[in-house]
Amino acid sequence: MRIGVTPGKYAQQIHDALTQRIGMQAEFIAPEVDAHKYDLVLAVDDEDAPPGAKTRRYVTHHKAKTSSWDVVAARHLLVDAEKRGAENPVAVPLPIAAATPIRPAQTGLALVENKQTQEFSKILNAAGHQVLDINDPEVGIVVDLSATTSRIEPLRQAMSEEKVVIAMRANPAATDTIHDKSDGRLISSYNELKEVVEELVSNDFERQRLGFEARKAIANTNWARVVRGLLLDGRSGMPVLEHLSQLAAQKRWKERLGHAHPWKSAQYVDDRYLELGNQRIDISQISQLRKLSIAIAPGRRDPYSPNS
Incomplete structure (x- = not known):
């Protein structure tokens, strides 16, 4: 298969993963080249x-203007992908190659420009910071x-x-990336910022633990996974093994949420809700495969328990 x-x-990371x-025969291809000799172009x-061959794209941010959102870098971008007409969008987290060596998280503070x-x-x-x-x-x-x-x-x-990121819960890019108190911190209002900063600055162990967990979380993806997503054109059907592997699904559920995430103990109710205490999330409208994946991961509520 010849891919441009x-x-x-x-480009280099995608090329290396293809090779x-x-x-797979991967080549860098200029926009002005006739791409008819290529089976696929990745961008x-x-x-x-270039024109002449089908192009599949990896979209890494919400401001991309292209209409081809085939593979996206976070789950919250799937909604935009479907709005743009993507039939089977796939989410694969953006891989980041960390420089080495890495120091444990220091006490210095920086703000993302906005x-x-x-x-x-x-x-x-x-406040002295x-x-x-x-x-x-x-x-x-x-x-x-x-x-x-x-x-x-x-x-x-x-x-x-290995830096600790503090971000807003209202920011879907942050909630897709960070598990609060597991590999970063999420705050609900600006008023919480000073308190959380002071806590992290004064508590070396917690700051360094969160930084370590953050780096580990980012290391879980790679460009081979991105390329695999780009090559999965028109995926359909449902993997049978996903039905059978409940223990594996539960393990993935807890690992992805993080050990401190409250929703790891949620229950699946009435074949449509995730329930945690008095909170409910309706998952009935998501795709069948994603719904099944979520449904088998947490435990189901016992219908005969006194809390039912």
């Missing part, structure tokens, strides 16, 4: 792709105060460097 890879930020697969975000940066820099400085440049080697805590969707890459880059 458009030039761009992640590791049997029967990232809005990179220009509209609130200057305002909160002043607030944190007034110096805000450093995000690339300063003394930075071990990175704060993203976006109340709406932000880019995934800065969050994952910081986590790959």
